[in-house]
Amino acid sequence: MGNSEGYSVSLVLIVIMAVLFACGVYAMLERSLTRVLIGFLLLGNAANLLLLVVMGVPGVAPFHGAADSADEMSDPLPQALTLTAIVITFAVSAFLLALIYRSWQLGQADTVEDDEIDAEVRARSAEDEDVIDDETEIEDEDDDATTDFVGTDTAPITILGSREVSALHDDAPVNRPVTRGKDGDA
Numbered sequence: 001m002g003n004s005e006g007y008s009v010s011l012v013l014i015v016i017m018a019v020l021f022a023c024g025v026y027a028m029l030e031r032s033l034t035r036v037l038i039g040f041l042l043l044g045n046a047a048n049l050l051l052l053v054v055m056g057v058p059g060v061a062p063f064h065g066a067a068d069s070a071d072e073m074s075d076p077l078p079q080a081l082t083l084t085a086i087v088i089t090f091a092v093s094a095f096l097l098a099l100i101y102r103s104w105q106l107g108q109a110d111t112v113e114d115d116e117i118d119a120e121v122r123a124r125s126a127e128d129e130d131v132i133d134d135e136t137e138i139e140d141e142d143d144d145a146t147t148d149f150v151g152t153d154t155a156p157i158t159i160l161g162s163r164e165v166s167a168l169h170d171d172a173p174v175n176r177p178v179t180r181g182k183d184g185d186a
Contacts, residue, residue, distance in 0.1 A: 009053050017053065020046035033103055033110040037096040044089030051078045051085065 020042050027039030055078040060067040062076040103110045114122075 013049060013053055017046050017049040020049065031111045031113075033096065033100045033112065037093060037100065040096060041089065041093060044085060044093075047085050047089075048082050051082045054078055 024039045024042030024046060027035045027042060030036065030039070055075055057074075059074040060072050062073045067073050100110050
């Protein structure tokens with residue numbers, strides 16, 4: 001790695017980056033949350049190496065007046081992205097550690113198990129999926145209702161008005177024409 005005309009990225013960095021990406025993806029596909037965390041950390045380090053590789057020619061620190069020309073300075077954008085990647089990796093790792101700790105407290109294990117719904121979804125055939133898709137399509141697209149639950153007995157939200165509850169004072173603005181009395185008052 002000599003001068004800027006003959007600069008080439010070290011093949012060792014590219015190989016290490018590729019191995020870290022491959023091992024990180026493989027580890028994240030496991031059922032153990034600890035292995036997911038390790039895989040995520042490997043992916044974070046591989047992303048940092050990628051940013052180091054794309055940074056280009058190492059140069060003078062990118063401060064005003066540190067170099068005679070801009071060509072002698074390092075590109076500050078990959079450095080900023082690397083710092084951001086480090087912070088994001090740290091935050092997600094802390095969240096995963098909290099999940100692992102809570103999973104260990106609840107079940108003395110950090111593996112994610114399938115439940116009944118996962119088993120049902122895995123057992124479905126393509127015909128079952130087509131039937132489910134057909135059932136979920138909206139049959140009447142001209143329906144003006146904003147939700148499917150309005151007006152049904154199992155509605156999770158009950159819409160109350162001043163006519164249903166006498167103690168309710170409805171002072172919301174409405175778009176009704178104002179009627180004027182004899183004196184011109186509203």
